Amino acid sequence: GQSLEQPSEVTAVEGAIVQINCTYQTSGFYGLSWYQQHDGGAPTFLSYNALDGLEETGRFSSFLSRSDSYGYLLLQELQMKDSASYFCAVRDKGTYKYIFGTGTRLKVLA
């Protein structure tokens, strides 16, 4: 089956850069997505990597390496409002089934 592993928690200070990793075991997928979820809120889409390499969207960047079964989300110029949980996710190839990672809780300190 598919599994996506993430560190459970990451802590950083305001203004810093933080990288959240996602390692996966999967037989095939279409691409790697990232979602942000604040406490009590719904997941919101951040980015998607269809191909290997880096995708940049403002302060957030996401990277995928299929050969290494690895991806990451990079958050720059951290702000307090970035404190949230972050999930990587894939869509199973040939299906409309989405698998989410274990989630990383990011704490941004003043």
Add this chain to the structure above:
Amino acid sequence: EPEVTQTPSHQVTQMGQEVILRCVPISNHLYFYWYRQILGQKVEFLVSFYNNEISEKSEIFDDQFSVERPDGSNFTLKIRSTKLEDSAMYFCASTGTSGSPYEQYFGPGTRLTVT
């Protein structure tokens, strides 16, 4: 900006009772999903729905669960006989045909508490 809506925001029910969770996906979206999230845990896929039928379902989505699109706007999840372990946040999501096909729009969720 269009959004997915869900009702109720919180549902408390007794074990063994039936519940129906309701969702209104974004109007021009074609693919609909239900997920659940037990407090503090990851988001778990339950079912995907397209063209008025189930596309995929997970092992969690057993005979106690069903989905329906009774009209052109609502998308419902029914749990026939709730168990304590069904207590979770249930999210509905939808995906459109424009933009990234992998960008899912999530509703605010329904917190289901089974006592």
